[in-house]
Amino acid sequence: MLSHEWRKATKSDTQGACVYVRIAEDGFVEVRDGKLSDASPILRFTPQEWACHLDGTRKGEFDLP
Numbered sequence: 001m002l003s004h005e006w007r008k009a010t011k012s013d014t015q016g017a018c019v020y021v022r023i024a025e026d027g028f029v030e031v032r033d034g035k036l037s038d039a040s041p042i043l044r045f046t047p048q049e050w051a052c053h054l055d056g057t058r059k060g061e062f063d064l065p
Contacts, residue, residue, distance in 0.1 A: 004022055004023060004024065004025055005022060006020040006021070006022045006032070007020065007021055007022060008020055008034065009021055012034065017034070017035065018033075018034030018035070019031060019032075019033065019034065020032050020033075020034050024044070027046075027047060028044045028045060028046060028047075029044070029045045029046075029047060029049075029050040030042050030043065030044050030045075031043045031044075031045070
């Protein structure tokens with residue numbers, strides 16, 4: 001993902017519970033809540049933090065019991 005534009009996460013649902021992600025110009029990964037649109041707080045992660053998050057997600061570390 002090299003775009004500075006917001007992209008909807010592929011696993012987001014069609015009912016408006018969407019997560020949007022983009023790469024900021026300074027290289028940080030930014031994440032926001034689609035339900036809140038421009039009013040959403042933006043979470044910022046370093047590329048390494050984001051890679052660790054994705055790795056943990058793929059391994060099921062955040063799955064609820």
